[in-house]
Amino acid sequence: MGVFLSNLLNGVSYGMVLFLIASGMSIVMGVMGITNLAHGAIYMVGAYVGWTIAIQFGLDFWLAALAGGIAGGFIGLFMERVFLRHLYKQVNEQVLLTYGFVYILTNICIWVWGGRYRLQFTASYLNKSIDLGTFSFPLTRIVITVLGLIIAVGLWYLQDKTKIGAIVRAGMDDKEIIRGLGINLDVVATFVFLLASFIAGFAGVIGAQLLSTYPGLGLDVLLLALAVIIVGGIGSIQGSLLGGLLIGIIDTFGKALFPGLAMFTIYLAMVLILLVKPSGLVGRKA
């Protein structure tokens, strides 16, 4: 029972990191029709910036998380304003451009911080375990889970209960009508991209409590994010959350029960879910 519970909790907390990574990318894909493959790299830069603030300068962990988010938002703003807004609906060009940015950002990280793996880090007061009977559970994983839920609820509220959320959702379905109503969709689109990139950078620092920080993170995380989006459905917060949790739990249990298949578990999960629901769990049919 202890093993089952510990795996479940580990799976949930890992799934929450996946959700945080994927949610922004999914929204951007759904709202703006932009495939941003550099989303994982933005996560990575956020993690490195957070490391610099928290470990090199020894400042507060939450300040580091905020700094990571700001760095992420900055990169996102730059990418969107200078490059991506010229590539509306040109998916091939978007893919090439953003993939190129992955390499640029990765090499900037190697140049500034070196190729070495950085150890997981967190606030000193969070660096403890909670005793749950037969096993101990690290506090950081609980923090990740709670934060993920707060952000999920916040994003869902923004999406479903606010005017800007209504504009975003309407824009996903029919841009022309929205423009016809006199709403400046460009500003909304930029805001969404900025928010998504901020969350990616912020997630980078939150996730760094669990995962190491290293230059390959941009691509590794991208793969995970894509798996979550495919499973959860494009453009949906609920989908990203469900997808993230499902993949996190399946991956964790898969590794625990069938370590020989460890390389496949995420993709096995993807295949199984897509067989049942091809547009993803909460996907909008194109």
Place this chain on the structure above:
Amino acid sequence: MFKKIVSVAFTLFAVGILVLTGCAQQPTPTTPTSASPTPTEKPPIKIGALLDFTGPVADLGPKFKAGIELALEEVGYKVAGRTVQLIVEDSATSVETAVEKFKKLVDKDNIKICIGPLMGDAHLALAPLAAEKKVLITSLINGMYETLQYKTYIIYPTTVEAQTYPFGKYAYEKLGYKTAVVIAADYAGKRGYAAGFIKGFKDAGGEIVQEIYAPLGTPDYSPYISQMKPADVVMYAMEGPGPVSRLVYQYRQAGNQGPLITITQDGDYTPEALAELKDIALGIQGEAAYTWKLDNPENKNFVDGIKKKTGQVPSCSEQNAYTLTKVILAALEKTGGDDSFDKMWAAVTSLKMNTPAGPLSFTPEGVAITDMYVTQAEKVGDNYELSAPLYTVKGVKDWRLP
């Protein structure tokens, strides 16, 4: 019109940044790092090196490079009256990239001697290729017994299994552990290390309760940690300093206080890794082929050299690359600068020398015979460092060799 100007200006600015970034990129170049060649009739002797500057073991690439360069600097990049030209390529911790870069070094740069790559699975892929092209190729941190049939590899310090076999016996006989759980990275190299430890531990009378193999680059070891069965000790063998730090950190974070032991501690406990792990690293004994606190004249000279060059004390990565380069240079002196395979092979396998890691000789099959040490991390003042040997096994030789 104005919008157009702004767009163009922005684009030029962005392109400018990209170009600057590209230029400032960490180089993994094919820049020959030789001294300017003096005009002689004979062309420079080329030595190729396949080192990993990206991927899970990216920390080690620069260390190997520093070791090779120090050995070459000590002889002024000259051997047997000829200049030495070093050509370094990034094998990116990938078998495909290693093969591709090896082909480039051999076919385009015409090297006959190659140092590295590190990873065991790359050795298995390159051995038949190196044998076919008649290139002398060396391991960096231990090598694979399966490559011996090709008679092309110089394996240093010894094969992966032979390196850890004495440590398996030590864990049972000297540390008193009767049962063990083994967790290792799932690729040929670390599986071999684990196999050596397991055989040694079992031959001494111990029982291996469980073997767990995690894929390369696993971000979250918690599923593996949670499934570990109870045992006297957990032996871990992950692919590099980064994954090692991650596993140990996650293991302790999950509340596990039990003893840990490891192998290739000399490679994984780099000064940077120790500075990060701090107290978590203490009390874990490990197998090592080298520690910078070894007391011999070659090591004193070597440690000084590396301190001056990198500002850090050396781990086994710098030492292995340094010693392998010295082996190659000594062999080239013996052959009078002839880098053809047959001459080099005969020269290398007949060498006997003292190295910073201790005495060195070779079997006719090209496997080195070296000493194995047991070390641990210790706190000296405010610094976390690798210790001097707690235990030594002299002249480790693979039991499968005649």
